[in-house]
Amino acid sequence: xxxxxxxxxxxxxxxxxxxxxxxxxxxxxxxxxxxxxxxxxxxxxxxxxxxxxxxxxxxxxxxxxxxxxxxxxxxxxxxxxxxxxxxxxxxxxxxxxxxxxxxxxxxxxxxxxxxxxxxxxxxxxxxxxxxxxxxxxxxxxxxxxxxxxxxxxxxxxxxxxxxxxxxxxxxxxxxxxxxxxxxxxxxxxxxxxxxxxxxxxxxxxxxxxxxxxxxxxxxxxxxxxxxxxxxxxxxxxxxxxxxxxxxxxxxxxxxxxxxxxxxxxxxxxxxxxxxxxxxxxxxxxxxxxxxxxxxxxxxxxxxxxxxxxxxxxxxxxxxxxx
Amino acid sequence: xxxxxxxxxxxxxxxxxxxxxxxxxxxxxxxxxxxxxxxxxxxxxxxxxxxxxxxxxxxxxxxxxxxxxxxxxxxxxxxxxxxxxxxxxxxxxxxxxxxxxxxxxxxxxxxxxxxxxxxxxxxxxxxxxxxxxxxxxxxxxxxxxxxxxxxxxxxxxxxxxxxxxxxxxxxxxxxxxxxxxxxxxxxxxxxxxxxxxxxxxxxxxxxxxxxxxxxxxxxxxxxxxxxxxxxxxxxxxxxxxxxxxxxxxxxxxxxxxxxxxxxxxxxxxxxxxxxxxxxxxxxxxxxxxxxxxxxxxxxxxxxxxxxxxxxxxxxxxxxxxx
Numbered sequence: 001x002x003x004x005x006x007x008x009x010x011x012x013x014x015x016x017x018x019x020x021x022x023x024x025x026x027x028x029x030x031x032x033x034x035x036x037x038x039x040x041x042x043x044x045x046x047x048x049x050x051x052x053x054x055x056x057x058x059x060x061x062x063x064x065x066x067x068x069x070x071x072x073x074x075x076x077x078x079x080x081x082x083x084x085x086x087x088x089x090x091x092x093x094x095x096x097x098x099x100x101x102x103x104x105x106x107x108x109x110x111x112x113x114x115x116x117x118x119x120x121x122x123x124x125x126x127x128x129x130x131x132x133x134x135x136x137x138x139x140x141x142x143x144x145x146x147x148x149x150x151x152x153x154x155x156x157x158x159x160x161x162x163x164x165x166x167x168x169x170x171x172x173x174x175x176x177x178x179x180x181x182x183x184x185x186x187x188x189x190x191x192x193x194x195x196x197x198x199x200x201x202x203x204x205x206x207x208x209x210x211x212x213x214x215x216x217x218x219x220x221x222x223x224x225x226x227x228x229x230x231x232x233x234x235x236x237x238x239x240x241x242x243x244x245x246x247x248x249x250x251x252x253x254x255x256x257x258x259x260x261x262x263x264x265x266x267x268x269x270x271x272x273x274x275x276x277x278x279x280x281x282x283x284x285x286x287x288x289x290x291x292x293x294x295x296x297x298x299x300x301x302x303x304x305x306x307x308x309x310x311x312x313x314x315x316x317x318x319x320x321x322x
Numbered sequence: 323x324x325x326x327x328x329x330x331x332x333x334x335x336x337x338x339x340x341x342x343x344x345x346x347x348x349x350x351x352x353x354x355x356x357x358x359x360x361x362x363x364x365x366x367x368x369x370x371x372x373x374x375x376x377x378x379x380x381x382x383x384x385x386x387x388x389x390x391x392x393x394x395x396x397x398x399x400x401x402x403x404x405x406x407x408x409x410x411x412x413x414x415x416x417x418x419x420x421x422x423x424x425x426x427x428x429x430x431x432x433x434x435x436x437x438x439x440x441x442x443x444x445x446x447x448x449x450x451x452x453x454x455x456x457x458x459x460x461x462x463x464x465x466x467x468x469x470x471x472x473x474x475x476x477x478x479x480x481x482x483x484x485x486x487x488x489x490x491x492x493x494x495x496x497x498x499x500x501x502x503x504x505x506x507x508x509x510x511x512x513x514x515x516x517x518x519x520x521x522x523x524x525x526x527x528x529x530x531x532x533x534x535x536x537x538x539x540x541x542x543x544x545x546x547x548x549x550x551x552x553x554x555x556x557x558x559x560x561x562x563x564x565x566x567x568x569x570x571x572x573x574x575x576x577x578x579x580x581x582x583x584x585x586x587x588x589x590x591x592x593x594x595x596x597x598x599x600x601x602x603x604x605x606x607x608x609x610x611x612x613x614x615x616x617x618x619x620x621x622x623x624x625x626x627x628x629x630x631x632x633x634x635x636x637x638x639x640x641x642x643x644x
Contacts, residue, residue, distance in 0.1 A: 012453070099460045103483065107436050110429040116601075120442060123600045126593065128585035130604035131334070138421045138612065160482035161425065263450035271448065278445045279438075282452035290460065
């Protein structure tokens with residue numbers, strides 16, 4: 001039974017994006033309800049035909065749901081058994097976060113190279129010294145795990161710093177766009193490039209293929225001077241192994257925006273790991289106006305496809321998990 | 323009287339650079355002494371013909387000095403009356419620091435846009451939130467004060483983030499190399515661009531023309547959302563006026579590596595200014611191996627020019643101050 005009701009549960013949307021969604025829904029003959037409180041969401045979602053939200057748990061509450069558009073890029077939680085009603089379409093917003101997440105990734109990379117966490121701790125204590133040995137992107141060998149929207153935008157941004165080379169790594173080794181990476185290799189050749197990696201940047205989706213991809217063995221393949229930055233999914237790294245390697249000085253530093261468990265539990269060794277720069281899963285939130293605009297545009301584009309019975313442009317491949 | 327003695331007083335030089343200097347000096351028929359302690363420097367410098375150091379105070383101790391090669395890019399201290407004996411040549415190492423200082427500048431810029439100081443303070447207190455509104459280089463209007471080595475390298479590095487435009491500002495408005503800035507304007511037109519500046523990046527030498535260039539009046543021309551980053555000389559900014567503007571929220575944030583007085587004195591309002599990110603004059607130290615190499619190469623290049631009686635390639639224009 002089609003109710004023609006769209007539930008939008010994304011607090012961060014501003015009036016400009018709401019207006020765009022309202023107009024698109026009108027043109028499609030659908031009714032849209034914007035929900036801002038948990039009570040309102042729980043009430044409205046029960047007879048929703050379409051949901052547009054981050055929150056995968058809403059899928060269970062809407063037995064007649066036909067389509068869930070995830071406001072996130074990652075959809076691992078949406079693909080867990082029972083998360084969505086049988087036959088429900090799933091699309092996502094991969095492509096909306098490239099600018100924001102890659103820029104956060106460059107920020108973490110530069111902070112580690114220039115030892116900013118140590119300098120900020122010095123400044124907090126009014127210790128004036130400026131002579132800690134630093135490293136630079138210029139001339140560095142960069143390996144990018146994940147060559148999608150985020151990995152490609154990262155590569156474009158670090159290119160201007162004149163690294164020695166930027167190697168992309170993806171599932172198939174396929175090049176989708178020329179000129180972004182110096183070379184793209186398939187994931188099964190990752191071990192070859194790790195010993196020649198100064199900066200390992202990770203922007204992988206959370207799938208079976210990426211689970212603990214950076215494990216103890218692969219961490220040991222990196223040079224001692226290497227840094228690791230992860231803005232994709234926390235479970236792509238064996239976090240305990242990484243913390244151990246950091247504490248033992250087997251790699252130089254890591255900058256993580258994502259973790260196996262978020263928030264990081266009190267007492268977790270990640271809080272006190274040596275040379276670990278932590279940010280609180282902030283890279284890909286809807287905190288940038290162009291992220292919000294692009295996200296809402298992607299939903300509206302597929303709203304038209306949905307009502308016309310066309311294949312959704314941002315449909316998730318449930319087998320691949322992205 | 324020519325003593326043929328070179329005193330090198332730069333602790334950061336490694337054996338590779340010392341060897342290069344030694345060989346060049348040998349080839350020129352000059353004697354080189356590397357000094358690492360203050361006592362040794364004071365003793366050796368008295369009959370030096372050539373000094374290669376950061377430390378402008380050594381010039382007064384060497385009455386027969388013919389040439390001082392400053393290991394720094396900025397030479398304001400070397401140009402003060404009496405700093406060097408009459409007729410002594412002065413050259414500098416502008417050009418050695420572009421990579422290191424511009425990269426530090428991009429780091430500070432990104433940290434401010436992505437509100438990293440606040441996030442790091444949260445993490446210190448184990449507060450888990452990721453939703454502070456952020457800004458981005460993508461689409462930003464960037465104004466670069468100083469279009470030399472550092473300003474140009476900064477422009478090249480931020481270009482990959484796809485800003486709306488990058489305007490360079492220098493003394494004459496002259497374009498030295500095409501394709502780096504979207505436009506270069508002379509310093510006397512600075513006021514025109516300030517109201518349309520999202521990011522003001524400053525990499526100016528310390529000269530009469532740049533003293534307090536960013537004063538209270540010009541700060542007031544910036545939008546409230548603007549950020550200011552300075553990696554050049556502290557006295558290019560009226561620091562008290564900047565701190566006041568920050569505390570009153572009249573600009574969004576500032577990232578400074580240089581200050582009117584360094585170290586910042588205890589009790590100085592800069593320590594507690596709102597949204598002021600401080601680093602401890604670390605951008606342009608010899609902490610990067612390619613800075614050390616390039617610096618020593620510049621000295622060796624001019625050592626050959628000196629002994630052949632040619633004009634030094636890195637000679638400072640004492641009128642301009644750089």
